[in-house]
Each structure stands twice: as C-alpha cells, then as structure tokens.
Amino acid sequence: MSPSTALVPRMKPADIASFFATLRAANPQPASELEYTTVFELLAAVLLSAQATDVSVxxxxxxxxxxxxxxxxxxxxxxxxxxxxxxxxxxxxxxxxHLLQTCRILVDQHGGQVPRSRDALEALPGVGRKTANVVLNVAFGEPTNAVDTHVFRVSNRTGLAPGRTTLAVEQQLDTRVPPAYRQDAHHWLILHGRYVCTARSPKCGDCTVRLQCSTGRKLKLD
Structure with missing residues (x-):
C-alpha cells in the first residue's frame, strides 16, 4: 500500500524525538551527496542541482x-x-x-567569496531559499532546513511538519525539530525520502521509523 501525502495527523513531540534518534543512530553524520571541496564548489553544485539528480550534477x-x-x-x-x-x-x-552571473557578483561585490548572509545569497542569480539554506547549513554550520521535494514529501507524509508550501514546511521544521537534531535534520529527511520514503512505492516495510510516522503506523503490512 502506498501512503498518501494528503494531510495526516501531526506527529507527537515524543514521536519526533524518537524519529530523529532512530535516524541518527543509523547515520550519525549525514552529509550531502553532492561532491565539493570548497564553499564555492558547494554553492555551484547546489545551484546546478535544481531539477536534476545529485548523480548527474x-x-x-x-x-x-x-x-x-x-x-x-x-x-x-x-x-x-x-x-x-x-x-x-x-x-x-x-x-x-545563472552560474556565470553569480560568479560576476561574487567577484565584483564579495571579493570572490561566498557571502554568509541569507539576503546576499538569495540575491545571487539562480539561488533561491533552498540553495541558500543548504549553503548556510553545510558550509557555515547554521541549523537551517532546506526543503526539497524529498523533505517536503517526508514532512507531510509522516506528519512531522505538514504544510502546503515549502516555506510552510520549513517554518514547521524550524519549530518542531528538537534542538539536538536541527543541524542535520534536513540531511536525514532528504536521505530518508530518497531511499526509503520514496514518492512511488515507498518502502514502508523496511522503514525504521514507521511506528513514529503518522501514516506508516496505520498501514497493515504483510
């Protein structure tokens, strides 16, 4: 049975803590699957990843x-x-x-460096809120939540942070994720959505957080 991403009951706080504790136990140091060695390479890779797979990028x-x-x-x-x-x-x-336009702004206005300000990042061509959140989180260690299609789906399907827009989901995650898990939360959610809680034929039978999931716990699995 494939669970829907329609509105489901909100995950209870105790279940949220257990949800992330389980994901952390399985993957204590989650990381982006994009390959980079510098902050600029990360920015460029995330910019290029819109509507593309990390593998192709x-x-x-x-x-x-x-x-x-x-x-x-x-x-x-x-x-x-x-x-x-x-x-x-x-x-x-x-x-x-867009990448070359961004490069021109970085050279002319930021000394060739990637800025640490959200406003400055979002002013770069091709850089939206999600990309800015990735750079702020991965490169600069800020506990931001980058909401891509995987995070959006998992947040809604599980009841963790339901919302009809990516911004609404991000705002829910900012308040509902316990502080101990905020730095790595979006990585766990991306990986869970990419490999387990997939859009089609989610692997609920193999899901380690099914009992915390507001949808999964109701499923009758063979």
Missing part, C-alpha cells in the same frame, strides 16, 4: 571543477565552455548563464 562538476573551480576561473572560461561542461544536466544553458 557530480558527473558534470567532476569535469568542470578540474578546469575551473573559482568564480574568476569560471568567468575566464566563459559561458559557452561552462555550458559545454555541464550539458548532461537538465536546463544546462540557463544554469550556465
């Missing part, structure tokens, strides 16, 4: 970052060559354009 950035991996180097490379390096990623032409 990593395949492209392995080639690109060998040639150019700083804002100035990418500007020197030029939009056409950047696009050629990332052409295996969906929407690669627009992404190359």
């Amino acid at each position: 990593n395949k492209a950035t392995r080639r690109l970052f060998l040639v150019a991996n700083t804002p100035q180097q990418l500007l020197d490379l030029g939009e056409a060559k950047v696009a050629d390096h990332i052409k295996t990623i969906g929407l690669y032409r627009n992404k190359a354009k």
